[in-house]
Amino acid sequence: KAGVTQTPRYLIKTRGQQVTLSCSPISGHRSVSWYQQTPGQGLQFLFEYFSETQRNKGNFPGRFSGRQFSNSRSEMNVSTLELGDSALYLCASSPGVGGASTDTQYFGPGTRLTVL
Amino acid sequence: AQSVTQPDIHITVSEGASLELRCNYSYGATPYLFWYVQSPGQGLQLLLKYFSGDTLVQGIKGFEAEFKRSQSSFNLRKPSVHWSDAAEYFCAVSLLRTDKLIFGTGTRLQVFP
Numbered sequence: 001k002a003g004v005t006q007t008p009r010y011l012i013k014t015r016g017q018q019v020t021l022s023c024s025p026i027s028g029h030r031s032v033s034w035y036q037q038t039p040g041q042g043l044q045f046l047f048e049y050f051s052e053t054q055r056n057k058g059n060f061p062g063r064f065s066g067r068q069f070s071n072s073r074s075e076m077n078v079s080t081l082e083l084g085d086s087a088l089y090l091c092a093s094s095p096g097v098g099g100a101s102t103d104t105q106y107f108g109p110g111t112r113l114t115v116l
Numbered sequence: 117a118q119s120v121t122q123p124d125i126h127i128t129v130s131e132g133a134s135l136e137l138r139c140n141y142s143y144g145a146t147p148y149l150f151w152y153v154q155s156p157g158q159g160l161q162l163l164l165k166y167f168s169g170d171t172l173v174q175g176i177k178g179f180e181a182e183f184k185r186s187q188s189s190f191n192l193r194k195p196s197v198h199w200s201d202a203a204e205y206f207c208a209v210s211l212l213r214t215d216k217l218i219f220g221t222g223t224r225l226q227v228f229p
Contacts, residue, residue: 004159033215043206043219056216090159094215105215107152107159 002027004093004108012114018079021111023091025072031055031096032074033105034066037088046089049074050096078113086115118143120207122220130228131199137192137223139207149190150208150217151181160206166190177201202227 005024013019025032033056034046045058049068066076072093078085088110094103119142129135141147148167152160164175171183181192190207207220 031215033217035217035219042221043208043217045216045218048215050215056214058216092160092215096215103215104162104165105217107161109157109159 004091004106006089006091006108006111008111009109010112010114012116013081014116015081015083017081018077019081019113020075020077021089021091021113023074023076023093023108025074025091025093026106029093029095029106030072031094031103032068032072033092033094034074034076035090035092036060037090037110038084038086043090046076081115083115086113088112118209118211118218120209120218120220122205122207122223124223125221126224126226128226128228129197132196135192135194135197135201135225137205137207137225139190139192139220140188141190141207141209142188143209147190148210149181149183150210151175151179151190151192152206152208152219153177153203154206154222155203163192163205197225197227199227199229201225 007022031050033048037043048056052068063079068074090110092105092107094105121140150165151163154160163179164173166173166183204222204224206222208217
């Protein structure tokens, strides 16, 4: 079974630009969660999508948005990039039925975003 | 608010030595606790998880963790560390019936031959 795929793996943007990251979950998984990992703030939850609906949201500004398609693939978008958005963005997929208490989340390798 | 604390930022051990990584949590209800490992350039891999029942949980790669409610702790242990265990380890707690994970700041493990 193929794992979680994230594209692109590396991205360089400049301040003010916008960026779209993609995540393809494990086949059959309906939940996709996004996390931001930085040296200063660690791993922080961005949002979770289940069956094309945002089910949970972290404390990030509105510049961070996401969506999920009918095939469970998910994209996240960051508009008006700031230097502080430089991070590793991780996506995780799970069946999405019982929550993390029963469903194991599988993480992708991440997209490394650098904002210059 | 829920939180996870990993007091040790960096730990160095010799190969073959035992290992214990500390994790303390703050959570009002029954916690769902996890340990993940992240190797350089990789995503996170689940080592083990605790929901209820036996407080000693066995995981992959020879790791185990013990839940102690009285100490609000969920420490990760391994009796004999291998050089390939060098990585960053994250403790996390989840909210009931959600996929949202709250992570600790991580402990970087270095293993000397």
